[in-house]
Amino acid sequence: MKGERLVKFYINGEWCGEELEQIDVYNPATSEVIDTVPAGGELEAKRCVDAAFKALTEWRNLSAHERSDVLMKWFHLIEENEYELGKIMTLEQGKPLKEARGEINYANSFIKWYAEEGKRVYGETIPASVSNKRIFVQKQPIGVVAAITPWNFPAAMITRKVAPALAVGCTVIIKPAEQTPLTALKLIELAEKAGIPKGVINVITGDAENITAVWQKDDRVRKLTFTGSTEVGKILMKGAAETVKKLSLELGGHAPFIVLDDADLDLACEQFILSKFRNAGQTCICANRIYVHETVFNDFVEKAKFAVSKLKVGNGLEEEVDIGPLIDEESVQKVQSQLDDALEKGAELICGGKEMEGLYFQPTVLAHVNEEMICMQEETFGPIAPISSFKTDKEVIERANNSIYGLAAYVFTKDINRAISVSEQLDFGIIGMNDGAPSIAQAPFGGMKQSGLGREGGQQGMEEFLEVKYMSLAIS
Numbered sequence: 001m002k003g004e005r006l007v008k009f010y011i012n013g014e015w016c017g018e019e020l021e022q023i024d025v026y027n028p029a030t031s032e033v034i035d036t037v038p039a040g041g042e043l044e045a046k047r048c049v050d051a052a053f054k055a056l057t058e059w060r061n062l063s064a065h066e067r068s069d070v071l072m073k074w075f076h077l078i079e080e081n082e083y084e085l086g087k088i089m090t091l092e093q094g095k096p097l098k099e100a101r102g103e104i105n106y107a108n109s110f111i112k113w114y115a116e117e118g119k120r121v122y123g124e125t126i127p128a129s130v131s132n133k134r135i136f137v138q139k140q141p142i143g144v145v146a147a148i149t150p151w152n153f154p155a156a157m158i159t160r161k162v163a164p165a166l167a168v169g170c171t172v173i174i175k176p177a178e179q180t181p182l183t184a185l186k187l188i189e190l191a192e193k194a195g196i197p198k199g200v201i202n203v204i205t206g207d208a209e210n211i212t213a214v215w216q217k218d219d220r221v222r223k224l225t226f227t228g229s230t231e232v233g234k235i236l237m238k239g240a241a242e243t244v245k246k247l248s249l250e251l252g253g254h255a256p257f258i259v260l261d262d263a264d265l266d267l268a269c270e271q272f273i274l275s276k277f278r279n280a281g282q283t284c285i286c287a288n289r290i291y292v293h294e295t296v297f298n299d300f301v302e303k304a305k306f307a308v309s310k311l312k313v314g315n316g317l318e319e320e321v322d323i324g325p326l327i328d329e330e331s332v333q334k335v336q337s338q339l340d341d342a343l344e345k346g347a348e349l350i351c352g353g354k355e356m357e358g359l360y361f362q363p364t365v366l367a368h369v370n371e372e373m374i375c376m377q378e379e380t381f382g383p384i385a386p387i388s389s390f391k392t393d394k395e396v397i398e399r400a401n402n403s404i405y406g407l408a409a410y411v412f413t414k415d416i417n418r419a420i421s422v423s424e425q426l427d428f429g430i431i432g433m434n435d436g437a438p439s440i441a442q443a444p445f446g447g448m449k450q451s452g453l454g455r456e457g458g459q460q461g462m463e464e465f466l467e468v469k470y471m472s473l474a475i476s
């Protein structure tokens with residue numbers, strides 16, 4: 001079924017691109033084409049920068065309160081259209097509708113929060129070491145921001161970047177993932193309705209490399225913010241050097257989920273399910289390797305088996321579905337190869353593991369895995385849960401830290417002192433202590449090591465879009 005709409009993209013306040021070659025957007029649940037979007041290239045990429053640069057002066061000169069009013073209108077429109085947005089997301093991304101609607105609310109929480117926080121871009125006065133000088137420090141918007149976003153959170157990865165950027169007076173150009181442009185375009189339609197002026201927000205679809213190359217070379221783009229794979233993040237980091245752009249990179253993760261011997265096992269298991277199987281395991285902070293103390297290992301594995309066996313896999317539009325399809329065939333192959341590798345190397349299959357039709361993948365639990373298996377070294381991005389046992393806190397901390405990634409880690413224990421002590425020794429940007437879902441608008445989300453640079457969310461997430469200006473006054 002071909003979609004009825006010929007979706008356009010949005011540059012300088014105009015919906016355009018219908019004359020270009022079109023890219024099909026698929027529903028991963030059925031493999032049907034649901035819509036098409038234009039394949040923008042270098043010309044359109046440049047037009048985005050022209051528009052965003054032109055709109056910058058007026059937008060940054062508004063007061064933060066005026067920008068906040070517009071952002072709040074956008075927030076309310078998204079709230080009113082939450083169901084429709086959720087449905088578009090499920091259709092193009094596959095996640096269950098209740099999760100998609102949850103993501104819309106989560107995405108929207110960034111708009112509301114930054115609409116407020118944008119009013120609090122405080123400067124400083126600093127006492128000088130000489131009596132005839134006065135030192136003032138101000139913060140100002142960095143300028144045009146390019147945002148490149150992935151398919152796993154088609155709405156939240158956009159608002160987490162765009163809301164703080166707009167709130168402090170930047171203008172933005174966005175390239176959403178080719179798999180999930182429709183949610184992004186619908187969000188922008190609502191931004192236009194909310195009265196965000198032309199040129200302040202622009203979005204194009206098309207060839208990622210061509211579009212990004214233009215943005216990278218253009219000196220008017222002062223900030224690049226990206227969520228995606230570590231591999232592409234490294235390419236973008238190199239490219240940004242050409243014009244010395246400020247960078248935020250939210251890259252891959254390989255989250256350890258640690259269950260200590262005194263943990264509340266029911267809570268740990270419930271949060272493990274939430275962390276591991278949300279979005280079919282396709283999140284960068286998903287529990288990727290599960291370490292359970294040897295004294296509670298068997299109990300935890302039993303509970304995990306029981307809970308995972310109840311998860312329902314299917315089309316995300318159907319009620320009661322917990323796990324939708326993976327995004328594409330390549331993802332299915334990758335997850336399958338990690339499973340095959342673990343089984344070949346001696347992992348015990350606790351549940352799941354059977355092949356399914358289409359892009360569906362059975363939630364699978366593996367026990368007695370070891371560090372030689374690929375699933376214990378690399379991000380899985382799928383519904384496989386490898387569980388390993390450990391003897392001491394020291395051992396598990398070392399094993400958890402033994403990774404090039406440092407995004408999220410989880411610790412479960414009833415002893416708050418131990419929770420803090422273990423967390424402080426983990427080299428990760430986000431720690432969930434008895435909490436499998438730590439992401440929230442007010443907190444800084446981001447990784448250490450090869451998981452990225454910078455933070456999104458919280459006050460820190462706003463700093464990413466600000467420049468510091470120091471003004472020295474010599475008085476007579």
Ligand code: ADP
Pocket residue numbers: 148149150151175176177178208209212227228229230232233235
């Ligand atoms: P994933 O593996 O989650 O698909 P990617 O890093 O491949 O993550 O993609 C994330 C975003 O980066 C998408 O918008 C994609 O189009 C874009 N992208 C992919 N490859 C490149 C590239 N070489 N240069 C710039 N952007 C890219």
